[in-house]
Amino acid sequence: MKQILKRLGLLAATLLLVTVLAFVAFSILPGDPTNSILGLNATPEQTAALRERLGLDLPLWQRYLNWLGGLLTGQLGQSYLYEMPVSQLLGSRVAVTATLTAMSFGLIVAISLPLGILAARHAGGWIDRVVSVLGQVTMSIPNFLLGFLLTCLFSLILRWFTVGSFSAAAEQGLGAYLGYLFFPALSIALPRAAMTVKLLRGAILGEMGQDYIRTAYSRGNSKGRVLWRFALRNAMIPVITFLAMTVADVVAGSLVVEQVFAVQGIGQMLVSSINSRDYPVVQAIVALIAVVVVASNFAADALYRVMDPRLRQR
Amino acid sequence: MPKKFKRALLLLVAAAVLPASLYGCTGGTEPSPTPTATAQSGEPSYGGSVTVGIAQELDSLDPHRAVSAGVGEVLFNVFEGLVKASSDGEVREAVASDYQISEDGLTYTFTLREGVTFHNGDPVTVEDVVYSLERCAGSENDGTALITAFSNVTQVRAVDERHVELTLAQPSLEFLYALTAAIIPAGSGDTIAQTPVGTGPFQFVSYAPQDSLVIQRYEGYWGQRPYLDEVRFRIITNSDTLVMSLQSGALDMAIHVPTTQITQLEGQFQVVEDTMKLVQALYLNNDVAPFDDVRVRQALCYAIDVGQIIEFVGDGAGVPVGTSMYPAFEKYHMEELAEAYPTDQELARQLLAEAGYPDGFTMEITVPSNYTQHVQTAELIAEQLSQVGITANLVPVDWSTWVNQVYEGRQFQSTVCGVAASDMTAREMVIRYVSDYEDNFINFQDDGYDQAVAQAGSTLDEQEQEQLYKQALTILSEQAASVWLQDLCDLTVLEPGLDGLELYRTYVLDMSTIYYSA
Secondary structure, eight states: OHHHHHHHHHHHHHHHHHHHHHHHHHHHSSOOHHHHHHOTTOOHHHHHHHHHHHTTTSOHHHHHHHHHHHHHTTOOOBOTTTOSBHHHHHHHHHHHHHHHHHHHHHHHHHHHHHHHHHHHHTTTSHHHHHHHHHHHHHHTSOHHHHHHHHIIIIIIISOSSOTTOHHHHHHTOHHHHHHHHHHHHHHHHHHHHHHHHHHHHHHHHHHHTSHHHHHHHHTTOOHHHIIIIIIHHHHHHHHHHHHHHHHHHHHHHHHHHHHHTTOOSHHHHHHHHHHHTOHHHHHHHHHHHHHHHHHHHHHHHHHHHHHOHHHHTO | OOOSHHHHHTSOTTTTTSOTTOOOOSSOOOSSOOOSBOOOOSOEEOOOEEEEEEOSOOOOOOTTTOOSHHHHHHHTTTOOOSEEEOTTSSEEESSEEEEEEOTTSOEEEEEEOTTOBOTTSOBOOHHHHHHHHHHHTTTTTTTOOSSGGGGGEEEEEEOSSSEEEEEESSOOTTHHHHTTSOOOOTTOTTTTTTSOOOSSSEEEEEEETTTEEEEEEOTTOSSSOOSOSEEEEEEOOOHHHHHHHHHHTSOSEEESOOGGGHHHHBTTBEEEEEEOSOEEEEEEOTTSTTTTSHHHHHHHHHHOOHHHHHHHHHTTOSEEOSSSOOTTSTTTOOGGGGGSSOOOHHHHHHHHHHTTOTTOOEEEEEEETTOHHHHHHHHHHHHHHHTTTOEEEEEEEOHHHIIIIIIITOOOSEEEEEEOOSSSOTHHHHHTTSTTOTTOTTOOOOHHHHHHHHHHHHOOOHHHHHHHHHHHHHHHHHTTOSEEEEEOEEEEEEOTTEEOOBOOSSSOOOGGGOEEEO
């Protein structure tokens, strides 16, 4: 219990730190939101009036506290540029990015666990070699490039989906919506899945050389049983750590890949809000991403404790 | 007095406006854009909907407040002024059916057209017109004009049920262009950005920021009935995705398509070539050494090979400008100025030596990094300058930083960017270099220039005005106020069967003339 409270405290502190850093970073950056709202020829009086209206004339710490206060009461503020509540602006987009992230993560797990186990089981065999070569290739392609390649193949040649028609697909129902998102999810998942396969294979093979495995064999267990009951359990620990770190990577990947597939998620919004210095939107997205990343690390930690009894005693 | 609308547009257009990677174009070198209908194959047919890919986000749908030219381009279909732009570069009557300008050029009297209605069905009344014009002049903005030209307006009043009279402080030959400003329902200022209601051929249906804007044919339109039932503007900022979306069939048409990708589309699509209507230049801060010396500025002009830049950055399809005017303003375009500084490295070295820099110097070129064509131009310039002993270092900055430091702060040595006119007036392209003008970001100072521009602004004789502007433009060349480069190439892509596109000399995408040929 004490452990958990300590962890939660750490989590809150991390989040605070991230949002403070984001605030400070943007105050150091040159550029001003009034430029994107008023354009280039605004008079100093107009600019001053707008700064006052937006609360930009307040000192940095006060702006931060106001923002934080709003956050705690569920108010994300108002977008400077679009003049609508940030929550309204982000609402549907968060759902899109969350779906995309979840699908990508699901694909990573669905692809890498069976392949990793298969490759380890047949280490040195032809399956292992094919998986390893394919993995090397996929790993070395950045996800945005993979996105373009997949689009060319599935949209322009095979015509399985129509790139650029995401919002139309979204109107057609859940099937079309998920069908469109499958392709960006695949381009986010593949490189990371390849890494996971490699890691899992290595971890299983590492465990298979241990003394306790020899003992298990000598007690008459079959190879399959040894692998599933004994080796895999221990091999999963580094894999889970890796998967937890992958969450951050998947989120970052979706921000990039969304633009390649013209998916209206938070990626596009983040980039354009940074360019127009639309701070409330940027802050909300940064905070959201921080929550996801910190929470996934927290979850990984908790999972260790479940999987490895030794950690529980500490 | 300030401005709002223009402010934006005017701007370095490239600025808030066009897709980041507009380059030049492939294909022929048409010296000036020809405003004619481009492709004519079949008979026009009514009906159908078109999805148009646009690369820039829309900042505000309030026609009087929108900052970027990209918004005006799209809203042209929804809103109309007393007059509206036509493809020949002139203005035509729209909400007004007739107008009279008094002898002294100070009083404009407009007769409202019969039967013009807003998209909500209400007829346009003199109250609506007075309200709209007063709003442009700043009635809802603490008296600061929302559209710069309206700072010249002293009074707007309804004469009777059909006539509106507008009084100016100073006569201006160009004020009529400002009256393309949208007429909106009286009192709708607070809601117009959320629910745009105008009198144009299309009416607003829906808008999702950074996603799409949908408009449909307005059945009650007073003028020529548009062909299409519905137009969807889809915002796709990534230029590769924009092109793939055309290929996949998600888009029927796209504007400002980068040249780099155009080869992939040729054959399958119609590609219409135009210029971007801006002046790309190596803008020099005339206040900062060594550019405070005219000999150094001229040396740069001789050292930089504009032809090579056009060839390299636009596949030869840009148009050299030679001064702060682009070819779409045919009246003021002076081709001879584009040849004022033939590339001559010897002469450049000699001028540098005279100015006290026999061994050259080191300079900085600040470039907005989101505009590929400006970055590439700057790289090429750096290479060319190295031939005469000048070391040019590129400083890439993001757009917001550029605006803050270069355009407003004037903290720069030199920069490559594009400058455009927000309205349809050539004045906008020259007034900015008047010594004390607030947007004279290059700190150009010349008494003769100031005088010529001031006189041109107040004369009522069109020929005299033309002469004065040309005189001013020649001074910009002689004084080498900056190294004037080119008007970049601009491409529109349409799927086969989609015809009727008309090119304008200003930022307008007129969807009302577009049709599917039967």
